Amino acid sequence: MKSDPKIIDQRIKAFQEACRKMGAKATHQRTEIFRAVISSDEHPDAQGVYRAVKEKIPEISLDTVYRNLNLLADKGFIQIAGTSGDSLRFDGNMGHHHHFTCIRCGLIRDFVSAQSQDWEVPEEACTFGHPLSLQVEVKGICLSCQKKR
Ligand SMILES: [Zn+2]
Numbered sequence: 001m002k003s004d005p006k007i008i009d010q011r012i013k014a015f016q017e018a019c020r021k022m023g024a025k026a027t028h029q030r031t032e033i034f035r036a037v038i039s040s041d042e043h044p045d046a047q048g049v050y051r052a053v054k055e056k057i058p059e060i061s062l063d064t065v066y067r068n069l070n071l072l073a074d075k076g077f078i079q080i081a082g083t084s085g086d087s088l089r090f091d092g093n094m095g096h097h098h099h100f101t102c103i104r105c106g107l108i109r110d111f112v113s114a115q116s117q118d119w120e121v122p123e124e125a126c127t128f129g130h131p132l133s134l135q136v137e138v139k140g141i142c143l144s145c146q147k148k149r
């Protein structure tokens with residue numbers, strides 16, 4: 001599901017406000033990088049974000065996109081959805097959700113499950129540290145990859 005433009009605007013305002021509070025600058029470039037991630041449901045990698053932002057800011061560099069994506073993830077504005085090949089994938093959906101990941105093309109889609117509210121972190125996982133959240137990844141072959149066979 002694509003986020004509606006009103007919600008994106010609200011999130012951008014909240015983001016700029018939060019940046020001010022932590023003394024970081026919500027520069028035009030940083031804001032557009034944030035916008036590119038939260039307005040996509042594709043869980044883009046840095047290259048994908050770069051392509052989207054370049055349409056608005058032609059002079060932006062891939063390096064700037066990388067640095068800002070890592071900073072945004074570090075500060076908890078976006079999260080890392082996983083990896084596909086050797087690229088990190090970024091996720092602007094901060095609500096509790098799970099992922100369907102296609103093992104062929106790397107497609108990542110969000111899904112929610114009412115049932116998952118009751119799932120408990122297995123005890124064995126707790127022996128490694130203190131759990132913060134439980135996210136499930138369903139691996140499979142997406143519809144369009146199925147059609148290709
Ligand atoms: Zn696929």
Ligand SMILES: [Zn+2]
Binds near residue numbers: 043097
């Ligand atoms: Zn996601």
